[in-house]
Amino acid sequence: MYFSRIIFSVCLALTTCSVAAIELIDSLHSLVLDAKQVLTLDNTADFTPTAVSDVETERLGPNSLAVYAPENAGFYSLVLSNNKTSKRLLVIVKKPFNANNKQLNNYQIGLYPAPYKGYTQYSAPNGFIEVFEKDLSRQLTPHVQVKNVICKQVSGFPKYLYVNNDGLMMLEDLLSFIQNEGIKVSKFAFISGYRTPHYNRSIGNGKHSRHQYGDAFDLYIDEDGDGRMDDLNGDGKLTIADVDVLYKVFEKFQKHSRYNGGIGRYKPASHHGGFVHIDNRGFTARW
Known part of the structure; x- marks a missing residue:
């Protein structure tokens, strides 16, 4: 969790970085985020980001992931998987x-x-x-x-x-x-x-x-x-x-x-x- 503390400390010093939370549910397919925003993605207990994802993430707890929005505007991919299925999210940075x-x-x-x-x-x-x-x-x-x-x-x-x-x-x-x-x-x-x-x-x-x-x-x-x-x-x-x-x-x-x-x-x-x-x-x- 040392890395988490560093990231969140930096976020507190940046006006462009904000923390919000959203739940991973069936109807969630895109995440519209601010540049450098930190999003808490809940309901992710049995999901793990895959290697094809191009968005940085980190496990915060048993049920939550931190999603770190890139600095540059654009469309990015976040793929989460478990032993049954995979979930592809389009991460959109404004x-x-x-x-x-x-x-x-x-x-x-x-x-x-x-x-x-x-x-x-x-x-x-x-x-x-x-x-x-x-x-x-x-x-x-x-x-x-x-x-x-x-x-x-x-x-x-x-x-x-x-x-x-x-x-x-x-x-x-x-x-x-x-x-x-x-x-x-x-x-x-x-x-x-x-x-x-x-x-x-x-x-x-x-x-x-x-x-x-x-x-x-x-x-x-x-x-x-x-x-x-x-x-x-x-x-x-x-x-x-x-x-x-x-x-x-x-x-x-x-x-x-x-x-x-x-x-x-x-x-x-x-x-x-x-x-x-x-x-x-x-x-x-x-x-």
């Missing part, structure tokens, strides 16, 4: 960002508003995921790619994305829940994920839109691949009634899970077939 700036490497971020009603979950991100064109098809989870959740604003590369760990886990948990409810769905179709304040303002959305904070998604089900909501109620029509089916399942999901936030329904329009918004803002909102 590029630091000063919220007083409007750009990051010439990519328009815009200015974040003061936190809504002082809530800490509405604080501006301190870093962003750096995305090059080759990263668009990268799997953040088994059912979500970078291109599904990146902001739609037009720009060159690199682009910058913000999504948090709970947001990604919520998507996986939500998909499993809907499947268990008997709705045919292999993955979500996305209308919108992350939005920069710059883009959010350009489309006339509210200044505290949850899409700016890494855990809000506009979703629909499109198993037939026509780009519009499927006929979820089986009446042979594509109407707001299909949106309502998904909305009610989303509500049931939040009632039976640890996630709490906004859920909103949007009726079909000329440019989309209707969708449902869900986020993890920490308090209930419905529309």
Whole structure:
């Protein structure tokens, strides 16, 4: 434990190094971290990092591992194994960002508003995921790619994305829940994920839109691949009634899970077939 004491002493002296904890569960596939952050990964009693991992780790106790985020922004691999299975985690190190700036490497971020009603979950991100064109098809989870959740604003590369760990886990948990409810769905179709304040303002959305904070998604089900909501109620029509089916399942999901936030329904329009918004803002909102 001497090495641990050295590392943690150094961390205390560095403002870029922070300690947090998260549990290794089935829906955890990515770890979004700050540069040089130390993460405690719990529920790892019988798991050992393998030689193919390119992230430094250390056993802290019988049930916990320390994960040391690299200094440089990028995508890294952490593979844990036991005598039954292996678990591959994508470790994503964010590029630091000063919220007083409007750009990051010439990519328009815009200015974040003061936190809504002082809530800490509405604080501006301190870093962003750096995305090059080759990263668009990268799997953040088994059912979500970078291109599904990146902001739609037009720009060159690199682009910058913000999504948090709970947001990604919520998507996986939500998909499993809907499947268990008997709705045919292999993955979500996305209308919108992350939005920069710059883009959010350009489309006339509210200044505290949850899409700016890494855990809000506009979703629909499109198993037939026509780009519009499927006929979820089986009446042979594509109407707001299909949106309502998904909305009610989303509500049931939040009632039976640890996630709490906004859920909103949007009726079909000329440019989309209707969708449902869900986020993890920490308090209930419905529309």
